[in-house]
Amino acid sequence: MSISLPTYTRRETPLLGRSKRVGAIITTGLRRELRRPASIVVTGIGAALTTISSILIVYLAPFLFPGQLLDLSFFYVPASNGAILFFVTLMSAVVGSGLIADDLHSMALTLYFSRPITHGDYVLAKAAILGPLISLVSVLPLVITPIVAALLGFFPWDVALAAIGLSILAGVLFGGFYTAATLFLSSLTTRRAYAGAGVFAMTFGLTFPAQILASATGNSVFLYASAWENYLAVARALFGAPQTTIDWPPALAILLGATALAALSTYARMRTREVVAT
Amino acid sequence: MLVETNDLTKTFGEVRAVDGLSVAIPEGAIGLVGPNGAGKTTFLRLLLGLLRPTSGRGRVIGHDISDGIPVREKIGYMPEHDCLIPEMTGVGLVSYMGRVSGLDKNTAMSRAHDVLQFVGVEEERYRKIAEYSTGMKQKVKLAQAMVHDPALYVFDEPTTGLDPRGRSEMLDLLRTIAKTSERNVILSSHLLPDVESICKHIVILDGGHQIAAGELKALLSGAGDRLRVDVRGDRAAFGQRLREAGHEVEVGTTGLRIRRRAGIEADVFRTARAIGAEVRYMGSEIRSLEELFLELIERNTRGGA
Numbered sequence: 001m002s003i004s005l006p007t008y009t010r011r012e013t014p015l016l017g018r019s020k021r022v023g024a025i026i027t028t029g030l031r032r033e034l035r036r037p038a039s040i041v042v043t044g045i046g047a048a049l050t051t052i053s054s055i056l057i058v059y060l061a062p063f064l065f066p067g068q069l070l071d072l073s074f075f076y077v078p079a080s081n082g083a084i085l086f087f088v089t090l091m092s093a094v095v096g097s098g099l100i101a102d103d104l105h106s107m108a109l110t111l112y113f114s115r116p117i118t119h120g121d122y123v124l125a126k127a128a129i130l131g132p133l134i135s136l137v138s139v140l141p142l143v144i145t146p147i148v149a150a151l152l153g154f155f156p157w158d159v160a161l162a163a164i165g166l167s168i169l170a171g172v173l174f175g176g177f178y179t180a181a182t183l184f185l186s187s188l189t190t191r192r193a194y195a196g197a198g199v200f201a202m203t204f205g206l207t208f209p210a211q212i213l214a215s216a217t218g219n220s221v222f223l224y225a226s227a228w229e230n231y232l233a234v235a236r237a238l239f240g241a242p243q244t245t246i247d248w249p250p251a252l253a254i255l256l257g258a259t260a261l262a263a264l265s266t267y268a269r270m271r272t273r274e275v276v277a278t
Numbered sequence: 279m280l281v282e283t284n285d286l287t288k289t290f291g292e293v294r295a296v297d298g299l300s301v302a303i304p305e306g307a308i309g310l311v312g313p314n315g316a317g318k319t320t321f322l323r324l325l326l327g328l329l330r331p332t333s334g335r336g337r338v339i340g341h342d343i344s345d346g347i348p349v350r351e352k353i354g355y356m357p358e359h360d361c362l363i364p365e366m367t368g369v370g371l372v373s374y375m376g377r378v379s380g381l382d383k384n385t386a387m388s389r390a391h392d393v394l395q396f397v398g399v400e401e402e403r404y405r406k407i408a409e410y411s412t413g414m415k416q417k418v419k420l421a422q423a424m425v426h427d428p429a430l431y432v433f434d435e436p437t438t439g440l441d442p443r444g445r446s447e448m449l450d451l452l453r454t455i456a457k458t459s460e461r462n463v464i465l466s467s468h469l470l471p472d473v474e475s476i477c478k479h480i481v482i483l484d485g486g487h488q489i490a491a492g493e494l495k496a497l498l499s500g501a502g503d504r505l506r507v508d509v510r511g512d513r514a515a516f517g518q519r520l521r522e523a524g525h526e527v528e529v530g531t532t533g534l535r536i537r538r539r540a541g542i543e544a545d546v547f548r549t550a551r552a553i554g555a556e557v558r559y560m561g562s563e564i565r566s567l568e569e570l571f572l573e574l575i576e577r578n579t580r581g582g583a
Contacts, residue, residue: 106361
């Protein structure tokens with residue numbers, strides 16, 4: 001039956017399930033991010049530089065790290081590549097900071113929450129946009145590096161395969177933390193710049209002071225305040241590298257706890273948003 | 279019934295935003311009016327399944343209001359405030375919202391073109407929303423509410439910010455939707471002439487309560503046993519004189535309402551001559567929605583005080 005114009009016809013079509021609705025948010029969000037020049041540049045440069053520097057570390061290992069055992073523990077070296085920290089922070093700031101803040105600014109949350117999705121669906125979809133992009137820096141280089149190392153004949157394939165599995169674990173842990181923390185910061189403001197600044201503040205405001213305090217006082221407990229140091233402690237344990245500073249179980253608990261807390265806080269923030277303006 | 283609530287209450291701390299609201303709203307076009315703080319917004323949020331009631335029950339188009347997702351599958355909501363994603367194109371946003379509502383990609387795109395053409399955003403549909411005028415943005419907001427062809431439309435102040443021509447176009451569109459079979463409209467607006475021109479039924483809220491509800495025509499025509507008299511002159515004195523003559527008179531903000539009885543017309547003209555007032559209208563009570571609204575709010579305020 002036509003409403004008025006011949007171009008509009010009422011058509012009741014069966015609606016797809018919630019997973020498809022969330023999928024639509026994810027694909028549209030990824031497409032939007034990958035069309036933004038800043039996102040493309042940061043993602044491209046971040047993934048390329050991290051991968052290349054990790055491969056170079058492997059290639060030049062005999063010169064750079066004389067005496068380093070060429071076994072599974074060697075892959076802690078690329079996993080501790082400082083470029084990962086820098087580019088994960090940069091990507092979180094450039095790509096992730098606006099994911100919720102922009103919706104708050106444009107008040108588009110109203111459009112989302114008046115649709116048949118839950119607040120949890122929305123937060124999950126935003127995490128699924130940012131997570132894969134961060135993993136291009138936190139996981140992909142660590143996966144490519146053992147493959148290249150095995151192809152070059154530096155390591156047997158069984159060691160390389162084990163390194164790939166462990167690298168995925170470590171990368172997902174670190175990327176998951178930054179995804180959750182960035183979304184939380186993004187949910188606190190309507191300005192993506194503020195959220196981006198918050199990401200940098202979180203990284204460098206905790207990592208460097210923690211290192212300085214730990215070294216000045218000789219008390220390594222300060223290092224638990226740094227997500228990067230916690231990640232390194234877990235990575236050391238995963239790859240079997242010697243533990244030097246902080247223990248991995250509390251480090252893992254802090255990383256997982258902070259990730260869960262950030263995710264729950266983001267969800268709680270979204271639950272409090274007004275959909276119908278007063 | 280489109281919406282049925284029974285003793286529905288929603289409190290925020292000490293504030294009872296919706297207070298024991300029991301309404302039975304029939305299918306069709308329904309106006310939801312009330313002063314600021316009347317509970318309209320909270321009521322809409324409850325209808326959309328975005329708030330859980332503190333107590334009481336409610337059903338919207340056959341679903342319990344606490345069901346959330348099944349309710350929102352059948353509702354198209356057009357918010358009052360700006361909510362569009364500025365960097366998206368009109369057609370991109372509407373099809374995107376169709377997909378978030380559960381339409382598949384192709385259907386969503388096809389429906390987006392249909393509804394944008396219906397609302398009159400045609401050539402501009404490929405432009406970014408940031409470049410749209412207020413009128414076009416309102417139309418895109420309407421289109422996104424229509425894209426999944428919901429059974430119930432909730433329009434919140436749909437003509438806000440529109441010039442007279444844009445307002446007229448928007449009202450024509452809303453009227454067309456309201457006249458479509460099996461499609462229902464809840465229109466929340468402060469612009470009472472808009473509500474009057476579209477809705478058949480009305481619910482008036484104040485202080486979280488329903489203070490009037492029913493068919494608009496019946497409410498505006500008032501009680502059959504009352505005579506409406508508009509006078510130019512001292513209305514209070516006019517009313518007093520009639521009371522002294524034994525009539526039951528209510529002096530309102532715009533005129534007098536007098537209980538009909540034999541000889542009332544003669545008494546009215548006699549009183550007018552005596553105090554030098556001019557009778558401008560005498561007959562059945564026909565009020566505008568604005569008059570009815572003001573009268574009910576005033577009565578409710580007096581009752582509350």
